Amino acid sequence: MKNLIIIGARGYGREVYNLAIQCDGYQKDYVIKGFLDDKLDALVGFDNYPEIISSVENYEIQENDVFICALGSVKWKKHYVELIQGKGGQFINLIHPTVIINSNVKIGNGLIVFMYSNISNDCEIGDYVTIQGFVAIGHDSKIGKWAHINAYSFMGGYAILEDEVCLNTRATVLPNVIIRKGATVGAASLVIKNVKENTTVFGVPAKRLEF
Structure with a gap:
């Protein structure tokens, strides 16, 4: 034990x-x-x-x-x-029993996955990824190491989150979109095109925020 x-x-x-x-x-x-x-x-x-x-x-x-x-x-x-x-x-790994993990999914180590999330077929999830409740991850998506995906977020098929990406609550990433390393997507944002490394985007559609 x-x-x-x-x-x-x-x-x-x-x-x-x-x-x-x-x-x-x-x-x-x-x-x-x-x-x-x-x-x-x-x-x-x-x-x-x-x-x-x-x-x-x-x-x-x-x-x-x-x-x-x-x-x-x-x-x-x-x-x-x-x-x-x-x-x-x-x-x-801590993965809630209500989580659905479909065929051919590859998962890493140190994962936290909360209730009622769905990881569709043929996805790859890296080490130390956090997936909050009610997240939907489309087929063939890839999530890099250290990423954090907050509740009710959605990733379309073939979307990619590189290492250290954060999706905040209810973020939506359209299919085939790539979010580069260290980027942050604001709450309730709709990402329709690729996001550059270490940038923050917000809005519908999501646009880069300058600080």
């Missing part, structure tokens, strides 16, 4: 805890040991959660520990996953 440790004990960490206890592996493959967070009082006022054991930086990995990263920021997810990897830590 593995001991699952959740990186991050804030609001999203509490969501991932509830996902973990709903997944098929709970109490079969793993139990939940607790959280890692540098804000040691993050759970004050919240009942029925396991303890915050330590910060990520100070935690010493024990035998049978496995990890999942519950951070909504692509930047900080990558940072803390790499910290744990540097200590020899291993990550697992």
Whole structure:
């Protein structure tokens, strides 16, 4: 039996805890040991959660520990996953039992996939991707490492998200569109053409925002 440790004990960490206890592996493959967070009082006022054991930086990995990263920021997810990897830590996937994964889908490691999402046939999902609830991913789509796809988003067939892309809530990416590395798509946006690396787009149709 593995001991699952959740990186991050804030609001999203509490969501991932509830996902973990709903997944098929709970109490079969793993139990939940607790959280890692540098804000040691993050759970004050919240009942029925396991303890915050330590910060990520100070935690010493024990035998049978496995990890999942519950951070909504692509930047900080990558940072803390790499910290744990540097200590020899291993990550697992948490995929809600209502998720539909169709034929020939290739999935990576460290995935978080929430309820009622659909991953259509022949897709490729990279390591440490987060897919929130009610997301639809069309056939032959590719999602790169570290990507974060928020609730109710849609990707058409053959769409590509490169590494470290973030789709915010209800974003729509039309078929065959490529969103390059590190780009962000704003909430409720409609992406009809390719998006350049490390840019932010928003609107219907989505256009580049300048900061």
